[in-house]
Amino acid sequence: MPKKDELAERRYRNLVDHLEGLMRAALKPEYEGYYGQLILNSGELAELGELGDVRRAARAAGQHLGWQPATKLVGGRLFVLDTREAPAEIARLAEDQTSEAMDRAFRQEP
Numbered sequence: 870m871p872k873k874d875e876l877a878e879r880r881y882r883n884l885v886d887h888l889e890g891l892m893r894a895a896l897k898p899e900y901e902g903y904y905g906q907l908i909l910n911s912g913e914l915a916e917l918g919e920l921g922d923v924r925r926a927a928r929a930a931g932q933h934l935g936w937q938p939a940t941k942l943v944g945g946r947l948f949v950l951d952t953r954e955a956p957a958e959i960a961r962l963a964e965d966q967t968s969e970a971m972d973r974a975f976r977q978e979p
Contacts, residue, residue: 881926884917889930892949896934903959905936905951914947923947 892907907927909917917923924940927949931938936951955963 880918881922884922884926885929885933887917888923888927888949889933892927892930892934892936899962900955900959902935903951903953903955904963905931905934905949907949909947909949911945914945920947 888907892905895907896902896905909923914920914923920942924942924947927940927947928938931949931951934951935953937953939950939952941948941950954960
């Protein structure tokens with residue numbers, strides 16, 4: 870294997886490891902690994918490399934975490950989402966927490 874290919878492969882593996890760490894850190898323990906997401910802004914994307922490489926690495930990192938990863942580019946941000954269906958108990962917990970957060974947000978409005 871040419872040295873250039875070895876270097877590219879090493880960079881890719883490092884990118885996967887970096888993204889996996891970010892994704893793992895963003896997980897809520899109470900969701901037991903479900904509802905994973907990572908949002909990278911345009912500046913972060915530029916630092917990480919070519920968009921195609923980052924998307925491919927993000928999908929690989931998500932797979933390492935057991936996700937069914939999907940990537941979406943919206944308004945210069947890359948969203949990496951776990952699209953698995955959560956068990957009913959975890960889905961209820963997430964719905965309750967989302968509802969509570971929405972209630973708090975609406976109470977703060979003038």
